[in-house]
Amino acid sequence: MASFDKPALSAYFRRFATKIFISLLFIVSLTSVRVYADSDPKKGEELFTSNCRGCHNPPNVDKKLTGPSLKNIDQKHTEAWLIKWIRNNEEFRKSGDKDAIKIFEDNGKVPMNTFPSFSDDDIKNIIAYVKAISNVAPDDGGGETKNTVTENSENEGSNYSGILWIVVLTLLALSALIFRINRNLRRYAEEKNGDNIPHKSFYREVFSKGNVAFIIFIIVLYSGYWLVSASQGLGRSKGYQPIQPIKFSHAVHAGQNQINCLYCHAGAEKSKTASIPSAMICMNCHKAIDKGPRTGTEEIAKIYNAVGYNTTSGKYDGAQHPIKWIKIHNLPDHVYFNHAQHVKAGQIECQKCHGAIETMDEVQQAHSLSMGWCVNCHRETGVQFEQNKYYEPLFTKLHEELKSGKIDKVTEGEIGGTECQKCHY
Numbered sequence: 471m472a473s474f475d476k477p478a479l480s481a482y483f484r485r486f487a488t489k490i491f492i493s494l495l496f497i498v499s500l501t502s503v504r505v506y507a508d509s510d511p512k513k514g515e516e517l518f519t520s521n522c523r524g525c526h527n528p529p530n531v532d533k534k535l536t537g538p539s540l541k542n543i544d545q546k547h548t549e550a551w552l553i554k555w556i557r558n559n560e561e562f563r564k565s566g567d568k569d570a571i572k573i574f575e576d577n578g579k580v581p582m583n584t585f586p587s588f589s590d591d592d593i594k595n596i597i598a599y600v601k602a603i604s605n606v607a608p609d610d611g612g613g614e615t616k617n618t619v620t621e622n623s624e625n626e627g628s629n630y631s632g633i634l635w636i637v638v639l640t641l642l643a644l645s646a647l648i649f650r651i652n653r654n655l656r657r658y659a660e661e662k663n664g665d666n667i668p669h670k671s672f673y674r675e676v677f678s679k680g681n682v683a684f685i686i687f688i689i690v691l692y693s694g695y696w697l698v699s700a701s702q703g704l705g706r707s708k709g710y711q712p713i714q715p716i717k718f719s720h721a722v723h724a725g726q727n728q729i730n731c732l733y734c735h736a737g738a739e740k741s742k743t744a745s746i747p748s749a750m751i752c753m754n755c756h757k758a759i760d761k762g763p764r765t766g767t768e769e770i771a772k773i774y775n776a777v778g779y780n781t782t783s784g785k786y787d788g789a790q791h792p793i794k795w796i797k798i799h800n801l802p803d804h805v806y807f808n809h810a811q812h813v814k815a816g817q818i819e820c821q822k823c824h825g826a827i828e829t830m831d832e833v834q835q836a837h838s839l840s841m842g843w844c845v846n847c848h849r850e851t852g853v854q855f856e857q858n859k860y861y862e863p864l865f866t867k868l869h870e871e872l873k874s875g876k877i878d879k880v881t882e883g884e885i886g887g888t889e890c891q892k893c894h895y
């Protein structure tokens with residue numbers, strides 16, 4: 471019991487140990503609530519359906535398509551492995567990972583798509599979906615397999631928080647126990663020393679003014695952090711996918727029928743806004759096509775209703791009811807963004823910013839449109855510098871360096887694309 475011969479040190483340690491323990495407990499429990507809340511099987515399902523379903527069966531179906539079944543794939547590989555593979559399997563194989571190379575060879579060397587734009591959270595959501603659905607029995611009778619997490623997702627959520635509460639309560643109980651033991655040991659030591667100090671009650675000591683103030687301080691600190699990060703996400707709507715008034719499918723038009731994006735979004739090359747086509751543009755084709763393979767005449771009739779087209783007389787003599795499309799991509803008013811600048815001058819493909827639109831039945835916002843997203847691309851993307859006479863007088867030094875081979879590209883960031891006033895009025 472040598473340590474108790476130094477009461478000052480022990481008291482010092484004790485005072486801080488409780489505070490450190492309380493704050494650790496708090497941070498651990500709250501961050502784990504956030505971590506669990508962030509892995510959303512429902513979002514994972516959406517990502518899976520629009521990006522993976524073409525090659526992989528739903529994870530509860532143990533049958534190979536182009537790619538192998540993903541049933542219980544979370545047990546076959548670690549999360550870190552899956553993140554690397556799913557984001558860019560090609561690069562991952564090049565890094566020499568033996569598993570990755572073997573899986574590629576075992577599957578006849580059919581390359582899987584890469585998904586460099588996926589965040590870790592996106593992939594974790596897909597893994598959460600795989601976990602949630604892997605052992606749900608597929609519904610054989612109806613032909614259509616039951617691969618949605620709708621019924622399960624809520625259970626999953628409460629299971630997670632159930633486990634979490636048990637962990638938190640155990641930790642709390644443990645801390646009370648440790649506190650008690652510590653207190654008894656101290657008493658014992660003091661008695662041995664012959665001191666006779668009056669003692670506060672257990673609860674008085676736990677909820678001393680100092681400890682309570684400290685807990686409040688931690689709560690304020692944490693909720694401040696939470697508030698800031700939550701409000702930064704406000705108004706950002708990566709993944710936003712509203713139901714539109716007409717079931718217009720980009721997969722049918724831009725995918726199967728290969729209609730050029732600019733046929734309908736002519737503005738993207740010429741002006742600031744890409745623009746949504748008027749119903750008269752739809753009529754160019756739908757005057758003749760009055761039936762679709764999936765929705766029959768119902769949805770196309772809405773176009774006729776919008777322009778007041780009378781199918782029997784073939785005249786535009788009815789009342790017009792403009793289609794109220796819901797705008798998906800929205801930048802705040804204080805940001806200047808110009809399509810022509812990117813599509814025409816920058817030669818950037820629509821898909822870089824909007825994802826694989828030509829595979830979507832319903833458009834979904836692919837990126838956050840946050841400031842970081844814009845600026846990062848400006849830092850990385852080379853501009854069409856040599857061909858562009860506009861830059862010549864402005865950036866002679868960069869031009870010379872490029873010619874002499876000192877640099878191999880000029881990025882948008884280097885010619886002012888990270889300056890605040892370029893994007894903010």
Ligand code: HEC
Nearest residue numbers: 521522525536537538543556573574577579580581582583
């Ligand atoms: C173009 C078809 C294709 C698409 C799209 C695709 N995959 Fe794959 N996937 C494959 C093939 C093929 C393999 C087998 C390995 C190989 O040949 O590269 C594979 C393998 C995998 C593996 C490893 C399986 C194992 O047995 O270890 C995982 C995990 C995986 N894919 C997840 C995904 C996810 C998640 C997505 C969607 C984000 C996706 N894949 C999209 C074709 C595809």
Ligand code: HEC
Nearest residue numbers: 723724729730731734795796797798799820824827828833
């Ligand atoms: C036949 C006409 C047509 C073609 C071709 C077409 N689109 Fe569209 N696009 C529309 C219509 C109508 C909407 C509004 C309804 C919707 O969101 O689905 C739209 C919406 C969009 C949106 C979302 C706009 C918003 O509200 O933020 C994007 C992005 C987009 N299209 C990109 C593309 C790209 C990229 C292509 C080519 C791969 C393309 N479109 C081809 C008609 C078309």
Ligand code: HEC
Nearest residue numbers: 731735738743744745799800801807812813818819820823
């Ligand atoms: C550099 C990124 C980028 C590229 C490339 C890009 N877009 Fe956009 N697009 C955006 C952003 C950002 C918005 C939101 C604009 C806003 O709210 O002011 C948007 C909005 C849209 C809209 C909604 C209507 C509008 O203009 O606000 C459509 C439609 C659209 N884009 C189609 C296209 C098509 C088609 C292409 C390719 C020809 C394309 N975009 C290329 C970033 C891009």
Ligand code: HEC
Nearest residue numbers: 716717718727729747751752755762763764765766769770
């Ligand atoms: C360049 C020609 C063209 C234009 C412009 C066009 N469509 Fe289509 N649309 C088609 C073709 C082709 C089909 C598929 C018909 C088929 O497969 O039988 C189709 C199918 C459809 C369907 C039925 C889909 C289904 O699966 O049942 C709807 C709804 C539709 N279009 C809405 C629109 C709307 C709204 C616009 C205007 C924003 C538009 N289309 C513009 C060519 C066009």
Ligand code: HEC
Nearest residue numbers: 806807811815816822844847851853854882886887892893
């Ligand atoms: C995929 C990459 C990419 C993304 C994402 C992107 N940009 Fe750009 N941006 C470029 C390139 C490349 C140019 C240079 C075009 C050229 O050659 O003139 C450019 C040019 C610009 C310019 C003109 C700057 C100048 O020097 O005059 C503005 C303003 C701009 N972008 C705003 C934005 C905003 C706002 C966003 C986000 C909403 C955004 N950009 C997202 C690649 C991108």
Ligand code: HEC
Nearest residue numbers: 705706802805839840841844845848887888889890892893
């Ligand atoms: C390439 C374009 C671009 C440049 C350069 C840029 N911003 Fe932004 N900024 C944006 C976009 C886009 C948003 C909207 C983000 C959102 O809605 O989440 C934004 C939002 C903001 C906001 C609002 C807070 C927020 O996060 O939404 C502030 C403040 C801001 N920018 C300041 C600056 C300052 C200061 C600079 C110069 C150092 C700068 N910006 C340079 C594109 C840009």
